[in-house]
Every structure is written in C-alpha cells, then in structure tokens.
Amino acid sequence: MISVTGLTKTYGETVAVDDLSFTVQPGVVTGFLGPNGSGKSTTMRMILGLDRPDDGSITVDGKAYRELAWPLREVGALLDAKALHPGRSARSHLKSLAESNAIDTKRVGEVLELVGLDSVAKRKVGKFSLGMGQRLGIAAALLGDPQILLFDEPVNGLDPEGILWVRTLLQDLAKQGKTVFVSSHLMSEMALTASNLVVIGRGKLLAETTVENFIASRTTPTVRVSARNLDALDAALRSKGASTTRESDHLLVTEMAQEAIGEIALDQAIALTELTQQSASLEEVFMQLTAGEGEYESGAVQ
C-alpha cells in the first residue's frame, strides 16, 4: 500500500503538487490520471525518494522509501525508460541493479525473458528503440519481485501488441495481490486497465474513486433514439415526463430509461430506427473534470 498525506512540492513560484493525499490499495490496478504538467511524475519521484517534498509525507508499506531495507525488493518502478547509461548492455544494467539490492542475479535472465528482451540482452541500451527501452524499464521494475509497482506512462512507444501485453501484465500483477500504480494521460487505455483512479489537476486531488463511479457520478444517463416520425415520438416522450433534446435526425432523452422509451413507442405505434444507451467515455468525463486544470492547453483552431 502507498499512502500519500498532505504532499506539497513547489519549484520556485510553481506549485507542482498541492496538499495531495491519497492511498493506493493492493490487489487492484490504480490509474493515476492528470493532464500534462499536473504533477504526476513529480509525485512518483517523491514516492521513490528522488525529490524531497516541501511538506507532507509518503509511506510505502508503512515506511519512508529511504528507510526500506532493500528498496527494489519492495518497490519496483518504471519512471523514465531512458534513465540509464546508453553504453551499457541490458544484462549488465540489470545485473548492477540486482547486485545493489542483494537480488539473485539469476533473476536477470528471468526478467529479460519475461519482457522478451533475452535475444538483445548483450546489446547496448543506447541502441534500443523506445519500446525496447520501455520493456527494459519494466524488467528492472520486476527484478526484485516487489509487492508495490509504479509505472509512469508504461505504454509509451509500445506497439499494439506491446500495449496489450502491458495491460495483461499489470492486471496479472494486481491479481497476485500486488499494489499497482500506473500513471497515464491515455484515458482510453486507463479505462481498460485500471479499476481504481486517482485524478489530479494542477497538483491537487480531483477524484479518488473507482473507474465506474467516476464515470457514473459525473454523467447523466442519456438515451439516443430516432424514428421516422421524430415529432410524434418527441411529443409522446415529453408527455410522459422525459426531457428531450432535438438533434437533426435523433433525440437525446434523459430522465427516462431505455426500456420505457421502447414501450411508449410501441404504444404510439411509432417504429424506432435507433434506441441506444449513451455511455460517456472516461476520456470525456476526464476532459470535463480537468477543463482549465492543464498547464498547457491548446486553443480552438480559428
């Protein structure tokens, strides 16, 4: 478990993380969402004891990171896949990490095989593609078989096969009871991978909940319906208490369930050409919630 309490970090005038508190539970994948520059990476660096918080505290399984006996055996992290010496081979890189934490060096071969890099183990990591670097970073995170895993944008640079592999891996790790904390700016990817969410904007906590609740609590259930005689349908639905919005060739209906709409149409003998429950995507909810929270926002094209 990771506990973050009252975490604050400023760089000069900029408040990167502002009184942030949340916990990350074992057994599930927890997504860490926020626009670029919202403080995700800063928070992750502070969890690993790389940056010092100005205020607040972080514990991993009850201890400060610097106090862990063998940190790589308790917390595995992929922060920046390129954060390694380009002149060293993948195998030597992992070997040095294993030695630093009293991890059996046999693990090096195992994790290289696990991430599919065993054939390039002796190649210099500077020659690796972004995707290979990402796989090596994941191998390093898994090296000490830790109970807590942090991944900062793990699918960056991966091909579709790699993305699917990471998604399955993260879920498998969570199923084994591990604490899995994954940051991403790809909402669609998070919706498929994570079950819990920590959402931040401008360094502040915006939401800490499950993916389902996050979407459900922030959207009104809407049904999209269309028929040849749209006017008659509209009038019938309104008379039964629904709110409708007329679009060019369909209606958006709220405050009435899909089933009820179908029954009214049948009563009125109106043939429906479409009847769909609209579900907002995580992305839409996220954009709505974080509007104005991003550090860099693009204007509309004129």
Add this chain to the structure above:
Amino acid sequence: MTTSIIPAAPLASKFTHAVRSEWTKIRTIRSTWICLGLAVLFAVGLSILVPSLVAHHWSTRSLADKANYDPTSLPLVGVGLAQLVIGVFGALVITSEYSSGAIRTTLAAVPRRGILLGAKATVLGILTLVVAEIITFTSFLVGSSVLLASGGRTISGNESLVQQLTSTHIPVATLATPGVAVAVFRSGLYLTLLILIVLGIGFIIRNTAGTIAIFVALILIVPAILGALPQSISRPIIEHMPSSLGTAMGSTHARTTDYAGTLLNPWAATLLMVVYAAVVLLIGWFMLNRRDA
C-alpha cells in the same frame, strides 16, 4: 495479499552490495577502459620522450638548470599528462549518470545517499589506485631506463649534490635508491586522490562540461594565472594547489622548483590531498542529500 518478508539489512551489508553494483557499472562501460588505457599510454609515452631529450642536452646545460633536475621526478613526467585523462574519467563516472538520467535509477536502488557516494568513491578509488600504480611504476622504470640508455649513470649510495651536478653523465635514480620507491608509490596515490576530488566536484556540479572545466582550471589555468602575479603572492598559493602537491608527492624530499618555490614535504602534501578529497566529497554528499535528483 501476500507479504514477502524482506530481511533487515545492516548498513555494512548495504554498502558491500552497493560496491559490487558500482563495480559492475564501472567495468561494463567501454569509456572506463578507453580512459584508463589512454592514461597509461600518455604517461609511458611522455616518460620515454622527455627523459631522452633531457639526457641528450645534459652536457650543455647550465649549473642552475642542472640544480633543478630531480632524478625521481623526471621519469614520472608522464604523470602530469595522465592526470588530465584521469580527471576526465573521474568526471564522467558521475556526470554521465546525471546527463543520461541514470542517477534516478541508481538512487531508487540505493536511496541512502551516503552509501551510494561511499560505494562510488571506493570502487573508483581502488580501480584508479591499481591503474595509477601501474602508470607510475611503469613510467619510472621506462623513463629511468631511457636515461641510462642515453648515457646516464646510476646514483651511488651517498653522493653529494655537487658531485651529481658536476658529473658529465646525467644521474639516474633506481627503485633501490633511498626514498624513490615510496615517492613513485605516492605519485600513484596522488592520481587516486585527485580523481576522488574530481568525483566530489562531479557530485556538486552534476554536469560533464562544468566538472571538466573546473578540473582543468584547477590543474592548469589557475596555476598559470597565478604564475603571472608577483612571487610573494603566487608561490604560497601555488604550492598548496593539487598540481604542485602532485609534484611534491612524486619527490623524495621537499624540493625547490622555479614556479612554486620550495614544495611541501612529500607526506605533508599527501595529507593535504587527503583533506582536499575528504572535504570535496563531504560537500558532494551534503548536496546529494539535500537536492532533488
């Protein structure tokens, strides 16, 4: 939830594992062996070239010139060139981690800053000491052989300075000459302490170009600028600068040079280099502890 039991780790165990890791890191980078190989090559090369030139012109030199001659230091002349390569190597060992971002991976694995810095200094120090002793002893043996081959003559037991200077043959020291072997050893120790100073500067500056610039300024530029000042001001400073301490450490006695006056006693110079290295590494450790990675 399964909780694996991680045994508590005493600091000594953390330190030895960190040393093992740093050793793997330093030996698996090609630039380590390129830098150290170049240092040996430059040192030995210069220790062939300069003694042969000096020996060639010995008979035509003035008595004052001959008085500045030191039979221990001349064959070690290549150490002066080797120190530049050694310094660049010492800078790269730490600054390449900062430029690549690898320092974050390193600190996540070894979050105790003191252990990390101590392990790096230990590995770099021992590796450099071994290579530096190879450099100094090889340079001395090669350089003194060149002198002998160019008409030099081995100094006998208790020969006076006047006897040495008035001789038509250039006097040559051997490792058996009193105080010489230990001076050659101290010369290797100088390179080792110097690289630890550069490592400390690297931890403070964190940038390759900046660290190398400060190192070169310290070794070459500052002494040259000071040399332009009146001797009463420049000499007391120059004699305490690392490059002069290096010359002092490679001598058998507190000898006199034209640029720094009388150098420190060799062991006093050694002690001062140890103090410099300790102070710079302590500042480096303090800053590593305080700053964000």
